Amino acid sequence: MRKPSSELIFERSREDRFAYSLPETEVEKQNVQDILGEKFARKKKAELPEVSELDLMRHYTELSNKNHGVDTGFYPLGSCTMKYNPKVNEKVARMSGFANAHPLQDVSTVQGSLEIVYDLQEHLKEITGMDEVTLQPAAGAHGEWTALLMIKAYHEANGDFNRTKVIVPDSAHGTNPASAKVAGFDTVTVKSNKKGLVDIEDLKRVVGDDTAAIMLTNPNTLGLFEEDILEIREIVHHAGGKLYYDGANLNAIMSKVRPGDMGFDAVHLNLHKTFTGPHGGGGPGSGPVGVVADLAPYLPKPVVVKENDVYKFDHDLPQSIGRVKPFFGNFGIYLRAYTYIRTMGPDGLKAVSETAVLNANYMLRRLQDYFDTPYTQHCKHEFVISGSRQKKLGVRTLDIAKRLLDFNFHPPTIYFPINVEECMMIEPTETESKETLDAFCDTLIQIAKEAEENPEIVLDAPHTTVIGRLDETQAARKPVLKFEFLKEEKE
Ligand SMILES: *Cc1c(COP(=O)(O)O)cnc(C)c1O
Secondary structure: OOOOOOOOHHHHOOOOOOOOOOOOOHHHHOOHHHHHOOOOOOOOOOOOOOOOHHHHHHHHHHHHHHOOOOOOOOOOEOOOOOOOOOHHHHHHHOOHHHHOOOOOOOHHHOHHHHHHHHHHHHHHHHHHOOOEEEOOOOOHHHHHHHHHHHHHHHHHHOOOOOOOEEEEEOOOOOHHHHHHHHOOOEEEEEOEOOOOOEOHHHHHHHOOOOEEEEEEOOOOOOOOOOOOHHHHHHHHHHOOOEEEEEHHHHHHOOOOOOHHHHOOOEEEOOOOOOOOOOOOOOOOOOOOEEEOHHHHHHOOOOEEEEEOOEEEEEOOOOOOOOOOOOOOOOHHHHHHHHHHHHHHHHHHHHHHHHHHHHHHHHHHHHHOOOOEOOOOOOOOOOEEEEOHHHHOOOOOHHHHHHHHHOOOOOOOEEOOOOOOOOEEEEOOOOOOOHHHHHHHHHHHHHHHHHHHHOHHHHHOOOOOOOOOOOOHHHHHHOOOOOOOOOOOOOO
16 A cells, blocks of 8 residues: 655645635735734744645645545444444535524524424434433533433432442443543442453442442443343342443444333433444534433423424523533534434334344454454444454554554554453444455454464554554653744744
8 A cells, every 4th residue: 555645734835835816805905014013913924834726635635535534444443333424414414504503593593403403302212211311412421421410419309418429330431430520429340240241249249328320331342231231220229329321332222122121210322423423533422311200300401392383492490400511512413313313214223233233243253263252142233352362472452453554444442441451342333344344354364363473564563654653652642733843943
């Protein structure tokens, strides 16, 4: 594969080269200093790249090509549901009535937009089995925090001030304990058993009258269904705690089983995962929260209600935890999720989950002879394998992940969940063809062979990217995000 160009747009810049031609304006004819005054006018020309229109276009196209996305290649990042984002969603989100609406418009002029909000809430209620839904939270983690505040408000309204603890499994996503902490709780870890599921005996040990809630995702982050969920519900409810469902893995169970029917009291969904909102790149997400009737009085306000076929915001919720997001929330993502749900229908969503689960099981079986597989039972929409066999040969999971980049595959989630050594967590999603799944498995199998026969090629990977191995700590702590003009003196 050809290495992409590494020349920066600033290095391509040539003085007085233009990417546009417009008639000179009145402003340009004047002296800037006369308009702005000495204090605010630039002393020196702005340091901007000066390139032709074609070079400018190539610059942005190249940037987009450097960025791996679901539109450019397979992206089996476990627990993230990197499925195809249907382009019809984009068309709907760009309809001028939606795209040009202003958040401060009178509600009588945005009835259609509110209808979408209301209907989406209704669909999500049905999908999750919850009594009420708010769309306000901007992401999954934000939804976790929102729901935990509601659970806290519920306990406090009952005069129950000693429920300070939230139970999370050792396989939990990092946002679970983090949200609990930010919501003012302490976290207690419950262990997983040999089958990768919540250890019931350990749960009985940690649960008590200080338990505010347990946070679970089902299937869990190992891709395994918590088959004892009804017993878990009994234990936690009996102790007076609430069950929180982390909906990041909902792609495995749509139209099959609902968190509400499993006994959960609150759930968040990730519209940017399960419901095809574009994912990552810093774009907006959406983490709606559904709750059972007990918790409904504490919903963030305002809520969108329908009275005599008129949609409006209801601010009259005296026990509400308050607003968690300005205006409508991330409305553009609602439109995409709504379009997706309406184009799929209940049977379509069921087929999504069944295919996602089938794809994951197919890959697990193809890979299990070449990698250690800590859990061999049927998985749901994702599964974990371990690179510990390769580690004995000096090739770590990180090296395998880097080597995958040479084949235009995004690596799976690695070193998570933390209870599996040298973990790789693979989520193929339902939208990939068998050929793609096979190509990825073939590549992983090839890398396993390379680890035995030619480990250097794995250890030195990636070979085809602009930059090879980063110092990941430095890259996270001291990212270089802007061009430095070394030669010129700074003002
Ligand atoms: C992605 C994820 C979250 C957090 O969701 P965001 O939308 O990224 O904030 C929480 N739990 C699990 C299991 C996840 O995979």
